[in-house]
Amino acid sequence: MTTAALSSRPSSFSNQASKAILSANINEAGWRCHGNLWSNLREVCDLLHIAAPVSSVEEEVLFQHVRFKAGQRIHTIGQSFDTLYIVNSGFLKTVLIDEYGNEQVLSFPMKGDLLGIDGIHNQHHASEAVALSDCDIILLPYKIFTALGHTYAELEHAMFSVMSRELVREQLMIGMLSALSAEAKVARFLTNLGDRFSQLGYSGRSFNLRMTRHEIGSYLGLTLETVSRTLSAFNEMGLISVEQREICLLDPATLKTLRRLPPTKARNKVSEKVSTLVSKKLMPQWSADAAVAA
């Protein structure tokens, strides 16, 4: 954050000199881009939304930034694991490759997300992370990070917590994949994306997609045609406005509660009449403030 990083490179080193050497010669990439080459523990914790340990030593350890261009891979399947990654800026996808070479999109990480957890088990990555835009990534050497966890108990718990959060996210994903209709999947995908953008301080109503229809489809277990058709349908109904990758959510509330006609097959027989009458037009009936629609 010290200005004038361009002309006087040493200045950014002045208060960090001795410790930086620890990992300085690992990778020479991204020398002085955007003036933020190293982050201390506090910055890392802020990024991950976890409470930082209140100690002075934290300033001593620095983590290196690396830049990736769109299309580049942060890690690949089978690659041996020794570091975790935090997204500092940019947009990516993580994918699985099945036995026939087809990509299966697992997530779309963005600022503040942790990558590479899948590599801890048996020391090799099970998935692949690809930059969808230019990215700034922070390297967290696993050994160093767990060592820090030993001295700061809060940090260790936070690490478990982040992994647990990731696990819960995937569980919800499984629930969504196996129980929702195509319309509901796309609707929730859009609102989730919007929510994540607003958490980052951007507009949650109006944004542009960084991924192709094909990638969205892979993520949601649909074909690209179905995704496209669904977006067009939402557009015509006035729920969103869409033009290529430019999206605007006009009625987020309705999108959030949009669902399959009978959700799986429902134990509550009460709703059946309403369901068949109203839900045909994709309108959720018992959203608290559905009166507006009429």
Place this chain on the structure above:
Amino acid sequence: MTTAALSSRPSSFSNQASKAILSANINEAGWRCHGNLWSNLREVCDLLHIAAPVSSVEEEVLFQHVRFKAGQRIHTIGQSFDTLYIVNSGFLKTVLIDEYGNEQVLSFPMKGDLLGIDGIHNQHHASEAVALSDCDIILLPYKIFTALGHTYAELEHAMFSVMSRELVREQLMIGMLSALSAEAKVARFLTNLGDRFSQLGYSGRSFNLRMTRHEIGSYLGLTLETVSRTLSAFNEMGLISVEQREICLLDPATLKTLRRLPPTKARNKVSEKVSTLVSKKLMPQWSADAAVAA
């Protein structure tokens, strides 16, 4: 394992007496069932397939066993979290409840599996674990376990590793849910189950299902009718023999490679002719030893 546990309860206590007091009065359940009420760290590590720390202190800490009857809940959604669970024996399911009260099955844990990880994040369980048969569960108080992790670095890494493994498992689940046909899902479900049974020393070819068709369907994102029909189809084709919950895998190799006619939509156009000719009958074409079929 000392015999005569019934009449002389004190005998099973003789060699553990002083240490057990540590946590003896936490919970009075399961007093002397099957003679194995407490496990030390080594036993726990063996169960989880992780290397146990080579120390003497480990004998000091004991973990309590609790028994659950079929239908009982180990933890419920929203319940506050403070302990992890290891399955020592028995069969369970973990489920999510969606906004309309429908169950979504997430996994079928059995011996050696770790439960409750989803609770670490924000201290409340996000899912629910239900015993499908009578179960013997080991309690791992989270605080105690992480404290042990502090003194034994291997243990901490092992904990991360187990969580990572769980994450990878869920990723594969996502891939399977969104890319495979109903037949392929059921086929892989059966072979996975078989593999898990054989890892535990049981027969991987012949076993009985502990869950209903409805639960299988929920797990795979299918209806119970589709599951039933698919099993019947496999039965007629001689791939399995099935009678109610009694399953025998007659051709595991074929089942493992069974897939959708076009897997997702395939980049490899080569296979299309073969595919349309052969795959209509659900036979995988390029399984190494497919020649047997003819």
Place this chain on the structure above:
DNA sequence: CGGAGTCTTGACGAGATTCAAGGCCAGTGG
């Protein structure tokens, strides 16, 4: 024996995929 829960099987239809054709957009090279 009767009843509840589970499983099987059939007929039908709706929703999603597949196949195909054409439009939009950006980058490239003449």
Place this chain on the structure above:
DNA sequence: CCACTGGCCTTGAATCTCGTCAAGACTCCG
């Protein structure tokens, strides 16, 4: 500057898989 190319997106029509609804059989238990 413009035509050309390739990737991405849209839209339509035909197909098919899977879900829905319904009826009946099996099993376990009181």
